[in-house]
Amino acid sequence: MLSIKNxxxxxxxxxxxxxxxxxxxxxxxxxxxxxxxxxxxxxAQVLAGNDAFDVTSGEVTLNGDNLLEKETEAxxxxxxxxxxxxxxxxxxxxxxxxxxxxxxSMRHHRGESEMNAxxxxxxxxxxxxxxxxxxxxLKRGVNEGFSGGEKKRNEIMQALxxxxxxxxxxxxxxxxxxxxxxxxxxxxxxxxxxxRGILMITHYQRLLDHIVPDYVHVLAEGRIVKxxxxxxxxxxxxxxxxxxxxxxEATDADSALSNSAH
Amino acid sequence: xxxxxxxxxELIKREYEHGFVTEIETDTFEPxxxxxxxxxxxxxxxxxxFMLEWRLKAYRRWLEMKEPNWAHVGYPKIDYNSIxxxxxxxxxxxxxxxxxxxxxxxxxxxxxxxxxxxxxxQLAGVAVDAVFDSVSVxxxxxxxxxxxxxxxxxxSEAVRDYPELVQKYLGSVVPHTDNYxxxxxxxxxxxxxxxxVPKGVRCPMELSTxxxxxxxxTGQFERTLIIADEGSYVSYLEGCTAxxxxxxxxxxxxxxxxxxDDAQIKYSTVQNWYPGxxxxxxxIFNFVTKRxxxxxxxxxVSWTQVETGSAVTWKYPSCILRGENSVGEFYSVALTHxxxxxxxxxxxIHLGKNTSSTIxxxxxxxxKSSNTYRGLVKFGPRAEGARNFTQCDSLLIGDRCGAHxxxxxxxxxxxxxxxxxxTTSKVSxxxxxxxxxxxxxxxxxxSMIVNGFCKEVFKELPMEFAVEAGKLLEVSLEGSVG
Numbered sequence: 001m002l003s004i005k006n007x008x009x010x011x012x013x014x015x016x017x018x019x020x021x022x023x024x025x026x027x028x029x030x031x032x033x034x035x036x037x038x039x040x041x042x043x044a045q046v047l048a049g050n051d052a053f054d055v056t057s058g059e060v061t062l063n064g065d066n067l068l069e070k071e072t073e074a075x076x077x078x079x080x081x082x083x084x085x086x087x088x089x090x091x092x093x094x095x096x097x098x099x100x101x102x103x104x105s106m107r108h109h110r111g112e113s114e115m116n117a118x119x120x121x122x123x124x125x126x127x128x129x130x131x132x133x134x135x136x137x138l139k140r141g142v143n144e145g146f147s148g149g150e151k152k153r154n155e156i157m158q159a160l161x162x163x164x165x166x167x168x169x170x171x172x173x174x175x176x177x178x179x180x181x182x183x184x185x186x187x188x189x190x191x192x193x194x195x196r197g198i199l200m201i202t203h204y205q206r207l208l209d210h211i212v213p214d215y216v217h218v219l220a221e222g223r224i225v226k227x228x229x230x231x232x233x234x235x236x237x238x239x240x241x242x243x244x245x246x247x248x249e250a251t252d253a254d255s256a257l258s259n260s261a262h
Numbered sequence: 263x264x265x266x267x268x269x270x271x272e273l274i275k276r277e278y279e280h281g282f283v284t285e286i287e288t289d290t291f292e293p294x295x296x297x298x299x300x301x302x303x304x305x306x307x308x309x310x311x312f313m314l315e316w317r318l319k320a321y322r323r324w325l326e327m328k329e330p331n332w333a334h335v336g337y338p339k340i341d342y343n344s345i346x347x348x349x350x351x352x353x354x355x356x357x358x359x360x361x362x363x364x365x366x367x368x369x370x371x372x373x374x375x376x377x378x379x380x381x382x383x384q385l386a387g388v389a390v391d392a393v394f395d396s397v398s399v400x401x402x403x404x405x406x407x408x409x410x411x412x413x414x415x416x417x418s419e420a421v422r423d424y425p426e427l428v429q430k431y432l433g434s435v436v437p438h439t440d441n442y443x444x445x446x447x448x449x450x451x452x453x454x455x456x457x458x459v460p461k462g463v464r465c466p467m468e469l470s471t472x473x474x475x476x477x478x479x480t481g482q483f484e485r486t487l488i489i490a491d492e493g494s495y496v497s498y499l500e501g502c503t504a505x506x507x508x509x510x511x512x513x514x515x516x517x518x519x520x521x522x523d524d525a526q527i528k529y530s531t532v533q534n535w536y537p538g539x540x541x542x543x544x545x546i547f548n549f550v551t552k553r554x555x556x557x558x559x560x561x562x563v564s565w566t567q568v569e570t571g572s573a574v575t576w577k578y579p580s581c582i583l584r585g586e587n588s589v590g591e592f593y594s595v596a597l598t599h600x601x602x603x604x605x606x607x608x609x610x611i612h613l614g615k616n617t618s619s620t621i622x623x624x625x626x627x628x629x630k631s632s633n634t635y636r637g638l639v640k641f642g643p644r645a646e647g648a649r650n651f652t653q654c655d656s657l658l659i660g661d662r663c664g665a666h667x668x669x670x671x672x673x674x675x676x677x678x679x680x681x682x683x684x685t686t687s688k689v690s691x692x693x694x695x696x697x698x699x700x701x702x703x704x705x706x707x708x709s710m711i712v713n714g715f716c717k718e719v720f721k722e723l724p725m726e727f728a729v730e731a732g733k734l735l736e737v738s739l740e741g742s743v744g
Contacts, residue, residue: 048695048699049698049699050695052691071698072695072698072699073698073699073701073702073703073704076698076699076700076701077701081699082699084696084699087696088690088692088693088696090693090696090697090710090711090714091714091715092713092714092715092716092717092718093710093711093713093714094714097710098697098700098710099700101700101702101706101710102697102700102701102702105700105701105702105703105706106701109701141714142696158700162700162701
C-alpha cells in the first residue's frame, strides 16, 4: 500500500532523512523507534506533506499513486492521516465545526453528500465515547486549553472519524500517564483493520505493550538501520540503542534505569 | 507543496461581487462646491428655511477647517471642487408614491444586491430604506411601523414632515464644528435615514438602510439620525456597496444616535464599499463620524461593525455616556487586504455615575494592508464608579501587512476602573498544516480560522446578518493564502 524508496529530505538545507526504504501493506502495524533527532518526526511530516521540509530525492507511493507531487489536502483526501505530536490550538473554532468541515471535505471529495450538523453531532458523540472524551470537548475551541492527554485523544478521535487508509501516529504516547495511554491504545486498536496501514512513531516500547506491532524498525541518523518483529522492541528496551552502534544518551539513561530496576 | 503563486493570483483576481454599474438617467450637479450649490441642494429637497441656514453656517465654518492628518492612513489629496454633491435617478415626481413609480432598473439593482424591495419579496422582519447615491428611493414596511408609532423614513422626508424633532436633535450629538468631514457633511448631506421610536415601544422589526453609490465622480454624504425615546428599543443595520471604479470616491457620513432614559439602540454595520483593486487603484474613502449620546439614565447603545470594504476607512463609532448607569458597547471586526487601510476604533466618554463600556476589537490584516485600532476611554470628574473593559486583538495573515493599536485612556476620576487586553497573533503555518492535513482547502481553512477569531463580535450581530458577515469575510479573504 505505502511504498517509500530511498527517500531523502532536508530542512533549511540540513539533510535529515538520508535514504529511507519502507513498505507497509494494508492490515499491518509498523512501529518506528529511534533516538531523538534520528528523523522519526521528519518522516511523518514529509509523508503528510509539510512544506517546511524539502524532499531532495526518492519516491513515495500510496496504492501506486505518487504521493510526493500532491498537496497536503490531496494526500489527506487520499487517506493519509497524521496524528500530531504537538496538536496546535485554533482559538474560537469549535472542535465540532473543525471535525465536520474535515469530514465533509473528505465526503465531498468522494462524491458523497455532506453531513448536516445534527447527523454529525450524533456520530461525533459516539466516537468521543470511544476515546473517553466528554462530549463537552466538541464545543470547545480546537485543542484550546486541552491537557496533553486530551489533545492526544482528540487526535485519535479525528482518525476514527476520518477512517484513513494510512494512519501515522507521531509520538501519540508521549506525555500520557498509564490510564490515558490505555485509552489512546484502545482507540488505535479500534483503528486496526485489514484495509488500513498504521505507522506508529514512538520513543518508548511501553506503547507497544498495548498496541502490538507486526514490524519494528529502528531509525538512526536518517536511515532505517534495523528491522524486525515485536521482539526487536523488547530487545531495545533491555539493551538500549548502543548495541546497534547508535549513540543516544537519553535512551541509554532510560535503559540503564530500567536495567537497574530489574 | 505550497499553493502556487499562480493559483493565488487567480483567486485574487476574482471580482468584487457588487462592482456592477446601474445604467440609469440621473439628475446630477456639475462638480464643485459653493453656497449656490448648497442652496440648490436645499431647494431640490424643498427644505424649510432653517435647514438651509444650518447648512450654510456649517459650510462657512468648514471653509476655515483643516483636513485631519493624524490617522495612520495615507491617500492623495482630495479636490473638493472636483466632486459632484448631488446625483439622483431621474423621476417624474418629487417622491415616488409607491414602489410602482420606481424605475424598474433600480428595483433590479437592489434585487441583484440581495435586497428585494417589492412587497412580495421583501425580507421578512426587516424594514429597508434604500439610498441610491444622493437620495432615498424606497422605504419598506412604513405602514406597519407607523402603526406601532415608529417613524422610519428618509432624512429628507423627516426634515419636511418632522421639523421639530429634526431641529431638536440634528447636530446635537455631532455638531458641524466637530471635525472636518462632519462639517462637510452638515453642509452638503443629501439623504439618509431617520428613525424615531416613541416612549415604551419596542420596534417590531429590524430596521435597515442599504447605501449604494452608483454615479461616478460623486460623493455620498448621508446623514442618519436615530432617536430612541424613554424605555424604547430598536435594532438597526446598515449595509453598503459601490461599483468598481478606478477613481476614488468619497463617502463622508454622519450618524447620530440619541438614547433617552431606559432606551436601547443596537446599531450594526456591514460595510462592504468597493475596496479598490489588487494594486490599490480605486475604492471608496470612507470618512465617517458616528456617535451616540446616552442621555438618559440606564440607556444603552451597542455598536457592532464588520468592516471589510473601502480603500481607506476612518471611523470611530463612539458613545457619550451621560446618563447614570448608561452602557456603551463597541464590537468590531475590521479586515484589510491588498492595499486597504483602516484606522478605526471607538471613543467611550464616561460622564455619568456608574457608566460602563465594553470594547471588543478584532483587526485582521492580509496582503499589504494596514489595520489600526485607535480608541479613547475617558472618565469625567463625575463618573463615579465608571468602568471600561477593552480587548484589542490583531490577526496577521502573511508577513507584508501591519497592525497597530493606539489605546488612549484619560481619567479624571479616581474611582474609575479600566481593564485593557491586547494580543497580536498570526494564522500560523502549523494551524494551516493541521487543517490541510485533515483535507480542508487552504482558503476554507483561513476563513474558518478568521471566523473563529471574530466569533465574539459575530455573536453580537442580528442572526440573519451574522451568517452574511461570515460569508463576506470569506469573499474578502480570497487570495490571501500564499
